[in-house]
Amino acid sequence: MKDQDLVRVAVSEDPEELFDLGVKLGEKGDFTGAIEAFTKGLKLNPKEAVAWINLGLVYGRNGDFQAEIKAYEKALGLDPENMEIWVNLGVVLEETGDFEGAIDAYKKAIKLNSEDTDIWFDLGVAFGRMENFENALIAYKKVLELNPLDSQAWLNKGTVYIQTEQFDEAQRAFEKTIEIDVNDEKAWYNLGLILGQNGDYEGEIESYNKALELDPNIELAWYNLAVALEEKGDFEGAIKAYKKVLELDPEDDETWEDLSLILKKVGDLEGALDAHNKASLLRNKQ
Secondary structure (H helix, E strand, C coil), X not given: CCCHHHHHHHHCCCHHHXXXXXXXXXXXXXXXXXXXXXXXXXHHCCCCHHHHHHHHHHHHHCCCHHHHHHHHHHHHHHCCCCHHHHHHHHHHHHHCCCHHHHHHHHHHHHHHCCCCHHHHHHHHHHHHHCCCHHHHHHHHHHHHHHCCCCXXXXXXXXXXXXXXCCHXXXXXXXXXXXXXXXXXXXXXXXXHHHHHHCCCHHHHHHHHHHHHHHCCCCHHHHHHHHHHXXXXXXXXXXXXXXXXXXXHCCCCHHHHHHHHHHHHHCCCHHHHHHHHHHHHHHHHHC
């Protein structure tokens, strides 16, 4: 039986009813029907900015990003002072890899509301993806001026500091993230990287263990933990960690080789040969 809302879309000549039906169909997940309703309604009343916004949102949920962009541009032609549209446009432009366009859109949104931390955060992410780290830091610092307890801004700021090799600043940023949110596994993992680089292996190991308590599926944390434990001389712990990496990714030939080497160190020659053979087979498959 045909959806009654779709029947109403087919027969209605009332743009407001069509816009309402578009929202309703979109909420039900019928994006094709929603697009039909909004498109028909906008032919009857093309000056309704909110309908263009909603059409853009539905196109986005349906994966048609170019149509989404065009819908937001139509909306901006009607309501250029609408911050929400500029933000939505920035998000979809970033999604499609147009970082310069996204940055321009976020900047226009900021002109309309310079106190919105979410827009400053999005701007920082876009600058970071362009590897414009100086401006990314400026954006994250602005977020933290407005909200010093934004743990994700501290985390991203620390990540940018790593990219720019400002490791002491990165450590402080990750420690601040953890101070605000002790359950942020990414902050614990990144802190481990910094501490390991500084030769603080105990701190590095503790940080990786904290990250893995929160998310046992961080493959790189298991690998780096294995390396740190091996450097410390805890071969048994390192072997367990290497094996956890291989549970998560049995096709990792480099880790099979690392496991082979450490098994050889502890005298498990049969295990070392088996791991080496697995590494060789995987490399030959590449």
